[in-house]
Amino acid sequence: MISQKAKYAFHALIALARADDTLLAREIADQENIPRKFLEQILLDLKRHGILQSRRGRTGGYALLEPANRITFGKVLRIVDGPVAPLPCLSRIAYRPCPDCGPEEDCEIRRVFAKVAEAARDVLDRTTIADAISVDSLLKTVSRLESAESNPALVRTLQGI
Amino acid sequence: MISQKAKYAFHALIALARADDTLLAREIADQENIPRKFLEQILLDLKRHGILQSRRGRTGGYALLEPANRITFGKVLRIVDGPVAPLPCLSRIAYRPCPDCGPEEDCEIRRVFAKVAEAARDVLDRTTIADAISVDSLLKTVSRLESAESNPALVRTLQGI
DNA sequence: CTAATGTCTACTGATCCTATAGAGTATTAG
DNA sequence: CTAATACTCTATAGGATCAGTAGACATTAG
Secondary structure: OOOHHHHHHHHHHHHHHHHOOOEOHHHHHHHHOOOHHHHHHHHHHHHHOOOEEEEOOOOOEEEEOOOHHHOEHHHHHHHHHOOOOOOHHHOOOOOOOOOOOOOHHHOHHHHHHHHHHHHHHHHHOOOEHHHHHHHHHHHHHHHHHHHHHOOHHHHHHHHOO | OOOHHHHHHHHHHHHHHHHOOOEOHHHHHHHHOOOHHHHHHHHHHHHHOOOEEEEOOOOOEEEEOOOHHHOEHHHHHHHHHOOOOOOHHHOOOOOOOOOOOOOHHHOHHHHHHHHHHHHHHHHHOOOEHHHHHHHHHHHHHHHHHHHHHOOHHHHHHHHOO
């Protein structure tokens, strides 16, 4: 399970990418139903990692620093929740050998979870905030068409993208 | 990250599958370096879920109830660590709607993590304890041959299985 | 100056993780 | 029958993490 914090981070980044402009922490918090002070911590963390820029004072706010099509879900998840890998001995950002296993090439558990990690990274490191939004608006558009014109097959096809 | 408890569970199940016989909790604990009383809780839990059988008293011990090729990593992980899904609204064993998201078909986050979940389940629900062992012993055999006969390419090929 | 906004640090209650402890029950060798 | 052995069940506890909350401080526009 990903943390609540990570979900908030994704909601905030998606809101910022949609707005394509700077937003106040309060605006994001209200719009996405996120506790304001908690959100500020998250935004600050994303800023420290170069994903956001911010401006203080009266005309302050947060905006994307990297373009939305360069911000992957994996990158955000690693910042907010830590390693994506299911085992410490499979982590790239926080490698640690498993103390209770022998040599790694002999570990059956590691071998299985290496495949899990690879599969997860394949999605997380290739999908960006921009992808999530674009597929989303496409779907919403089609969804409206669908309700008017009754073409559920197309919707289902697109949902498989 | 999977819990220490889950790692212990896998180690214990692999030991039992290898032994192909009943083992004492103490034997497993010693052999796999697992705190005995902690291991007993885990084994008991696996028993309650129909994976192990046990016998008390002087000739007691634990043994697999299901055959090793029917015990998937996913099943064990769900027993010990709970849901495999990265979001409550994607769990099959513990579905709960995300309180902060709107309608599920519109949620960009859910859509991305649905793919992550599917990829992870694809590995976890198809790989059994028997698979882990058989690939493992195959590898070990080849590894010995390799060190004697210098055929690292074959080893690498098999490691990709 | 002052009002609005981001920055930083500290704190807290709840829950989970990783065990540890011990009393109780079943089984059987002798 | 008894002692020894091994699983069964419940309780407890220290530490870490999670999900916020709070408040003092810094920066900016007007």
